[in-house]
Amino acid sequence: MDTAFVEPTRRDVLRSAGLLGFAVLVGGGIVVLPEPAAAQQADPVPLNAWVAVLRTGKVVIRFGSTEMGQGIGTALPMIVAEEMDADWSQVEVRQIDQGPPNVYGNPKTGGILFTAGSSSVEGYFEPLRRAGAGARRVLIHSAAAAWSVPAGEVATEPGWVVHRGSGRRMSFGEVAGLPRLVTDVPAIQEADLKPRSAYRLIGTDPGRRDIPDKTRGSAVYSIDVRLPGMLYASVLPAPVEGERPVTVDGAAAKALAGVVDVVTLSNGVAIVAERWETALAARDLVKVAWTRNSPFRTADSETDLAALVQAATDGGRDAVAWENRGDAASALSAAGDRVVSAVYTTEHTYHAQMEPLAAVAAVDEDGKGAEVWLGTQSQTLSIAAAAQALSTTPDRIRFHAMPMGGAFGRRTFFARDILRDALLLSKQLRRPVKLMWTREDDVKSGWFRPATAHQLDAVLGPGGEVKALRHRVASPSILQFAAPQRWESAAGKDLLVMEGTESSDYAIPDLLADHVLVERRSRVSAWRGIGWAPNCYARECFIDELAAAAGSDPVTIRRRLLSGSPRGLAVLDAVLAMSDFGKAPAGRAHGLSFAGYKSTRGAGVAELSLDDATGQIRVHRFWAAVDPGFAIHPKNLNAQVEGGILFGLSGLLKERISIAGGEVQQSNFHDYEPLRIHEVPEIEVRIVESGAAPSGAGEIGVPMTGAAVANAVHVLTGKRLRRMPFTPERVKAVLSS
Amino acid sequence: MAKLTINGVSVPIDADPRTPLLWVLREHLGLTGTKFGCGAGTCGACTVHLGDQAVFACQTAIEAVGDTPVTTIEGLSAAGDHPLQRAWIAEQVPQCGYCQSGQIMRAAALLRSTPKPGRDRIIEAMAPNLCRCGTYPRIVRAIERAAKET
Numbered sequence: 001m002d003t004a005f006v007e008p009t010r011r012d013v014l015r016s017a018g019l020l021g022f023a024v025l026v027g028g029g030i031v032v033l034p035e036p037a038a039a040q041q042a043d044p045v046p047l048n049a050w051v052a053v054l055r056t057g058k059v060v061i062r063f064g065s066t067e068m069g070q071g072i073g074t075a076l077p078m079i080v081a082e083e084m085d086a087d088w089s090q091v092e093v094r095q096i097d098q099g100p101p102n103v104y105g106n107p108k109t110g111g112i113l114f115t116a117g118s119s120s121v122e123g124y125f126e127p128l129r130r131a132g133a134g135a136r137r138v139l140i141h142s143a144a145a146a147w148s149v150p151a152g153e154v155a156t157e158p159g160w161v162v163h164r165g166s167g168r169r170m171s172f173g174e175v176a177g178l179p180r181l182v183t184d185v186p187a188i189q190e191a192d193l194k195p196r197s198a199y200r201l202i203g204t205d206p207g208r209r210d211i212p213d214k215t216r217g218s219a220v221y222s223i224d225v226r227l228p229g230m231l232y233a234s235v236l237p238a239p240v241e242g243e244r245p246v247t248v249d250g251a252a253a254k255a256l257a258g259v260v261d262v263v264t265l266s267n268g269v270a271i272v273a274e275r276w277e278t279a280l281a282a283r284d285l286v287k288v289a290w291t292r293n294s295p296f297r298t299a300d301s302e303t304d305l306a307a308l309v310q311a312a313t314d315g316g317r318d319a320v321a322w323e324n325r326g327d328a329a330s331a332l333s334a335a336g337d338r339v340v341s342a343v344y345t346t347e348h349t350y351h352a353q354m355e356p357l358a359a360v361a362a363v364d365e366d367g368k369g370a371e372v373w374l375g376t377q378s379q380t381l382s383i384a385a386a387a388q389a390l391s392t393t394p395d396r397i398r399f400h401a402m403p404m405g406g407a408f409g410r411r412t413f414f415a416r417d418i419l420r421d422a423l424l425l426s427k428q429l430r431r432p433v434k435l436m437w438t439r440e441d442d443v444k445s446g447w448f449r450p451a452t453a454h455q456l457d458a459v460l461g462p463g464g465e466v467k468a469l470r471h472r473v474a475s476p477s478i479l480q481f482a483a484p485q486r487w488e489s490a491a492g493k494d495l496l497v498m499e500g501t502e503s504s505d506y507a508i509p510d511l512l513a514d515h516v517l518v519e520r521r522s523r524v525s526a527w528r529g530i531g532w533a534p535n536c537y538a539r540e541c542f543i544d545e546l547a548a549a550a551g552s553d554p555v556t557i558r559r560r561l562l563s564g565s566p567r568g569l570a571v572l573d574a575v576l577a578m579s580d581f582g583k584a585p586a587g588r589a590h591g592l593s594f595a596g597y598k599s600t601r602g603a604g605v606a607e608l609s610l611d612d613a614t615g616q617i618r619v620h621r622f623w624a625a626v627d628p629g630f631a632i633h634p635k636n637l638n639a640q641v642e643g644g645i646l647f648g649l650s651g652l653l654k655e656r657i658s659i660a661g662g663e664v665q666q667s668n669f670h671d672y673e674p675l676r677i678h679e680v681p682e683i684e685v686r687i688v689e690s691g692a693a694p695s696g697a698g699e700i701g702v703p704m705t706g707a708a709v710a711n712a713v714h715v716l717t718g719k720r721l722r723r724m725p726f727t728p729e730r731v732k733a734v735l736s737s
Numbered sequence: 738m739a740k741l742t743i744n745g746v747s748v749p750i751d752a753d754p755r756t757p758l759l760w761v762l763r764e765h766l767g768l769t770g771t772k773f774g775c776g777a778g779t780c781g782a783c784t785v786h787l788g789d790q791a792v793f794a795c796q797t798a799i800e801a802v803g804d805t806p807v808t809t810i811e812g813l814s815a816a817g818d819h820p821l822q823r824a825w826i827a828e829q830v831p832q833c834g835y836c837q838s839g840q841i842m843r844a845a846a847l848l849r850s851t852p853k854p855g856r857d858r859i860i861e862a863m864a865p866n867l868c869r870c871g872t873y874p875r876i877v878r879a880i881e882r883a884a885k886e887t
């Protein structure tokens with residue numbers, strides 16, 4: 001191609017020296033070279049596992065979480081840079097692709113490299129501020145030694161080490177160039193860390209480091225990786241989980257020029273070709289007879305949901321207590337017919353991350369090692385899965401955790417199948433392989449948020465206070481399916497299903513939250529908001545029902561419930577003020593929801609109208625108040641909450657996966673359509689900082705949406721929406737009931 | 738061998754004429770800024786310009802391109818500083834970023850035909866493009882900002 005194709009000065013010819021050898025070809029195309037092709041820049045001088053300084057003054061800060069859109073590659077390094085007093089404009093950030101979990105693992109995710117549950121800031125805040133403070137101390141002690149002054153007389157300013165008495169200064173780069181670095185410095189104590197009042201960087205908005213590339217098409221996702229000699233693979237998945245190919249007729253496919261092989265896998269048939277379009281064309285020519293005896297053949301979302309409701313409402317079923325305060329069972333039985341009850345359901349939802357799953361693998365000559373490119377929420381788990389696929393040890397896997405075109409839970413434990421298949425194909429064909437799922441594959445082989453049924457029972461006191469609450473959830477276990485080893489030691493408690501039901505901000509003397517475990521009928525997984533989304537939906541709708549039963553109102557009852565939670569009250573009051581709650585314009589109504597997500601607190605108000613003729617809900621405005629302790633990178637936190645709200649609204653208004661005869665009925669965005677731009681409300685987010693330890697914000701937007709919408713519909717129509725999603729047909733049916 | 742004009746340069750193409758432009762751009766030429774989202778004309782991740790028009794590259798066979806010049810995100814501006822690209826940074830639009838090439842290309846076609854679009858026109862024009870991360874409010878603000886600057 002012509003070298004003038006795209007202005008060649010736009011990018012360095014080689015980037016990210018020593019990390020990934022991204023070569024930018026003439027024409028702006030990008031190929032990832034299997035070995036770093038660039039010479040190291042001036043040698044980085046490591047100050048500890050997280051930080052290195054170059055003689056040029058550049059500071060390289062590493063971070064353990066993977067980037068799926070949440071901006072973590074900026075927020076985590078900001079914590080380090082703050083404590084070490086780095087000059088942010090000199091900081092280069094680098095994601096950790098692999099490394100010892102005991103050094104880099106997130107303490108909140110079992111100590112491994114795992115990005116899930118909005119736990120990155122919460123888990124890494126302490127280790128990273130200590131890493132930053134430790135790096136600063138090395139710089140101070142090294143400069144002090146060079147100046148022959150006591151370290152106590154040396155301070156830092158962003159990018160500089162300064163001797164107070166003499167006014168002498170040394171840049172971080174100059175310190176890195178000293179002949180001797182003092183690295184055996186005293187350990188960092190709590191008192192060595194900056195108080196919040198001294199922060200210069202945290203709480204400001206320097207902007208996300210990944211954004212410029214994402215406006216130029218130059219961010220490289222796993223689906224974009226191209227290697228010399230690479231083959232393309234497409235896999236025909238089994239139509240129903242558990243089925244296997246019995247006979248495969250690949251003759252017609254193989255007759256197509258450019259088809260390399262048709263390979264029978266354990267649960268699918270791979271078509272491998274020199275070109276992607278050939279693999280796709282050949283795929284249509286392969287004839288497969290599948291087994292027909294999978295137990296999932298009988299899966300049917302209608303009857304399975306009915307069974308869930310039965311399981312939740314039939315008081316006789318065994319249930320595992322998730323939270324038990326006081327004695328809710330006795331309180332409920334003593335109350336007899338004064339018990340207020342309601343049943344809520346949610347249904348399967350699909351992640352619909354915009355990048356379909358893709359994996360690239362280049363297996364070594366001996367078949368016992370590989371270089372791998374994958375968009376994943378866990379480097380540790382993916383490396384282990386790759387090692388397992390090749391019956392080798394993790395040290396033989398050279399891993400690249402690529403930026404993800406969305407994840408939302410899809411790429412946690414759940415990206416292992418595609419990785420395994422790519423590795424096995426590369427091993428068998430002795431060439432690098434890019435395996436891509438089509439959107440149809442991604443939908444049909446999806447791992448969905450499971451349907452849930454919620455039975456809620458409560459006893460109200462004479463003054464309308466909630467004296468007792470039981471929240472029973474019937475659902476398959478996600479943890480059991482996704483992480484069998486963790487499930488073994490979980491004593492039947494599934495945090496991925498049950499979190500949120502503990503309602504720990506609420507002052508309810510007798511509370512029981514329990515889980516009726518139902519057998520899995522589909523592939524299930526976490527979905528943005530995890531259990532918090534369905535659980536907060538059901539509980540917060542029910543709280544409005546209780547307010548009505550007690551002759552109270554949504555605000556009074558929640559104020560009372562939150563009497564022991566200053567953080568909960570603060571977000572509640574903030575959102576009430578922001579929305580001027582209850583004073584919606586004519587034809588519209590407001591609905592309120594409190595919501596937690598782990599340590600983060602939130603409250604939301606929806607303003608909506610409804611077309612009675614079609615049952616179409618139109619959400620016009622949404623207000624949210626969120627307390628993440630304090631915000632590291634506030635504008636990005638705001639964007640995350642906004643995104644979470646839209647994700648939640650999309651799910652509850654439009655999204656439903658249905659299964660019949662074990663087959664997923666949807667296939668692409670025409671029949672599983674996330675929210676589009678014309679359906680978006682005006683959103684206002686306010687961060688209400690309590691000053692508690694910082695916690696995550698990637699998911700808090702989701703759990704507040706369900707009840708805010710359903711409660712507003714009740715204000716408008718007098719009808720309760722107890723079945724999510726609230727599709728127009730369903731709403732219409734409820735209106736005419 | 739067929740030739741396509743891509744980002745101002747004539748490029749020989751060795752592919753079946755029915756091949757979607759998307760695969761030629763991404764897998765033959767390495768212009769991976771244009772994304773694959775659905776392959777069905779329903780998400781807009783693959784949006785490029787055919788002449789002045791925003792089209793779905795997944796729905797455009799290379800035989801239908803002919804001599805009409807193709808512009809991809811890589812060729813939108815010489816230095817990655819098209820007013821929309823600057824506005825996208827100023828408004829901090831992208832999250833995962835996967836949809837954003839398509840969003841920017843669709844917005845660029847809009848501003849070319851309608852330099853000062855109102856909010857309703859923006860929303861109407863952008864409706865073919867999905868963003869699962871929910872960056873829509875920022876997309877609207879960024880287009881408004883770019884329209885003001887040009």
Ligand code: FES
Nearest residue numbers: 774775776781795
């Ligand atoms: S990939 Fe072309 S519209 Fe979705």
Ligand code: FES
Nearest residue numbers: 833834868869870
């Ligand atoms: S930024 Fe992720 S899909 Fe739009």
